[in-house]
Amino acid sequence: MDRFAGVLYDGLKASGYQVRLLKPPSILGRILPSATGLGKWLGYLDRFLLFCPLLKKAANWADVVHICDQANAVYAPYLNRKPLVLTCHDMNAIRSAFGEFTDHTTGPTGKVYQRWILSGLKQARHVACVSNSTYNDVLRLTGLNASKVSLLRNGFNYPYRRMSEVESLHYLKQLGLGGSQPFFLHVGGNYWYKNKEGLLLIFRQLIGFKEIQQHKLVLAGESLNHQLRLSAKKIGISDRLQEAPNVTNEQLCALYSSAEGLIFPSLAEGFGWPIIEAQACGCLVFTSNSPPMTEIGGNAAVYFDPLDEIFAARIIWKVVQDSKSLREQGYQNVMKFSTKKMISKYIDCYRLVMS
Structure with missing residues (x-):
């Protein structure tokens, strides 16, 4: 955060x-930077052995x-x-x-x-x-x-806005995307609750529709792990995925502005920042039919059961055909935040x- x-x-x-603004220093953790094994425990020593005395002293101020x-x-x-x-x-x-x-x-x-x-x-x-x-x-x-x-x-943590096609194309090219390639977008890490397995299944169903056969799925955020890569290969969509790790704010803004829609099938969230980020850029939002997604997206998002990929894909396909009013509602919704x-x-x- x-x-x-x-x-x-x-x-x-x-x-x-x-x-x-204080945060734990990375001292021992720099010896072996890793989120697992010994590196993880060295990071804990930084956080709980070295940082606590510093915090206690700083709190006096x-x-x-x-x-x-x-x-x-x-x-x-x-x-x-x-x-x-x-x-x-x-x-x-x-x-x-x-x-x-x-x-x-x-x-x-x-x-x-x-x-x-x-x-x-x-x-x-x-x-x-x-x-x-x-x-x-x-x-x-x-x-x-x-x-x-x-x-x-x-x-908002950044002033997201709808970019013009010319400006968006400049940033999309940095990510290896051309302006003529239609795509859906997902933003998020590989945490279990992000439901990336479900995302891949939904996209597999989506490209079965004639109007969406040529679309890609751009994955902004953490790169796919080994298991997710295997899943994508198994269902035959590996060549339709494009990963965009470590995107800048401007690149993300361009992705939102150019995407056919954001697919955000989380099983749980605390807030769901990508929902309002997408809406601020005029991007359609397709997300799970449970809170807080329904709370944050309001009447300006489209909801589905994240565990029913066939139904989710059909809803997305239908809405994409006629979506102008929904984009306008998105602009109105983000004014609350x-x-x-x-x-x-x-x-x-x-x-x-x-x-």
């Missing part, structure tokens, strides 16, 4: 507040401390009892640790870690939740009084916990 923290930092500075990601709630005991505001983006990892997702399990150490995070959440003076579904999960799983929890939706308004509401939260 570095981008969220960065937007908040810039907004507060622009509003005249003194702000310091602040009137309020804001933890910008619920995963960092484990730092709550190291803030010298300073008023704490915590932003919760989702409770999916905690829910998984409690066995709420039947198709995903959490290991023993993961369960301990998520209980540690939950304990930290309970120590916050105020928890801001980015969607109604996250708000309800926080109340249910923490047992916090409703007066200590609020709904505070995200604003103001970064300026978000900053103002967080300032209200800081005043609340200090009173």
Whole structure:
């Protein structure tokens, strides 16, 4: 959630507040950079052995401390009892640790870690939740009084807009895409809840329709892992996929502006930033028929059961044929997600916990 923290930092500075942005240093983790094995544990030493004393010292300076990601709630005991505001983006990892997702399990150490995070959440003076579904999960799983929890939706982390064809083409060429190649877009990592296996199946069904036979699927974000590559090969769509890892904001804006639509079949989310990013660029949004996707997309997105690829593909195909009014509704929907308004509401939260 570095981008969220960065937007908040810039907004507060622009509003005249003194702000310091802290994050765990990568010292031991640089010895063996890896998200698994020994590298993972060296990273933990950076976060919990080296960073905690630094954080405790820095907290003395602040009137309020804001933890910008619920995963960092484990730092709550190291803030010298300073008023704490915590932003919760989702409770999916905690829910998984409690066995709420039947198709995903959490290991023993993961369960301990998520209980540690939950304990930290309970120590916050105020928890801001980015969607109604996250708000309800926080109340249910923490047992916090409703007066200590609020709904505070995200604003944008970049001024997404619809690019002209000429401008878009400039950035698409950087990604190896020509202006004449039609494509659908997906934005996201390989986490289980992103449902990329389902995405591939939906796309396989989609290209069975005559009008969509020549389309590609552009995957912006984390590169496909080995299992997903095998799945794509098995269903015969490997040559129709184009990966675009590490895209810039401008390149992503061009992708949204040029895509036939965003396919976002998540099984769970905390907010779903790609939904409003796409709508701000005039891109059709096809996403799962469950919250928070239905909350964030509003009346300007098209919803389907993410586990029914045949029905999902048929819905997408039908809407693509006549979509002008839906694009206009998307522009209206994103007006609800103001970064300026978000900053103002967080300032209200800081005043609340200090009173």
